[in-house]
Amino acid sequence: MKILLVDDEQKFVNMLAKRLALRGIEADVAYTGEEALKKAESAVYDVAVLDIKMPGISGTQLKRKLFTLHPSLNFIFVTGHGAVEKSEADGSEKDIYLSKPLDIDFLIETVQELTQTR
């Protein structure tokens, strides 16, 4: 399983990637939407974990672009805001919204559910 983590909070995604690696999950990190798109052009991911509010391309815009590149990609939105942002992201029922701080076990569980059921 391979995950793409995208957040402009660099320490957050770096630490999350390390913790996922310790649990046997490969995760690439990108700090901007542009960087994430470059990575997605040369690699295939099962799940993209996106921050909604980022400088430049927002998480919502990034999702659309990534979806065009990889229609089978699953998405999880992670945000510092509450559930209110669900409407801001495109309201799609397929997407999962998690609030920071994350529970890593719940994140992994969610990733596994997404990849098994879709």
Add this chain to the structure above:
Amino acid sequence: MNDALNNMNIESLKFFGKVNASISHELKNILAIISETAGFLNDLTELAKQGKELKLSLLENCSNSIAEEIQRGFTTIKQMNRFSHSVDAPVMDVDLLDILDLMIGLTGFLSFAGKVRIEDKDQKLETITTCPFLLQNLIYRILCFAYECAGPEGEIRLRLSPEKGKGILLTVLNSAQMPVEKFPDEKIKQTAELLGVEFKKNDSFYELNLLIPYVCDKIKELEKNQ
């Protein structure tokens, strides 16, 4: 005038909410980093219990990171506190540099915020008698307008020039062109009017000029009623 004031009250409440939401977002980001770092330390402890070598440099990096984030949290909470106290009295004597510094900090939490710096930050300026909360609202909106024009890589400079007996001229210099014909919008105009702030026309697409008075009649009236 009453309609304008009612609109201002609604807009002020929205502004207060917006700033508080951005602060809570910032604090959640800080806590998320601390939480992940603490989780990583826990992971390392579990591995050490299983006999894996524990690298001291990793522990040091984690503790430094936590300390940095705690400092970031303190700074954010101080800004939140300064902002909250700006509604203590409708009219106060304020240092414009302090207000700019706080608004740069608070707008910095927005995802589209760019770089801003104040030129000649150490200059001594006369205080201005104003409604600090409304002035913050005005500066916040102007900075947001400038950021949206500049983009994430842009740079904004703020220049303050005292005008004897009148007030302080605030010049917003943007590295990118600004659609100056769209400035000021209705909300900025209404806030500026209540504060007696005057927009100075110029031919440049790269700068905005506004004269913030040392005091104005509307503020004097507000001060009398407080």
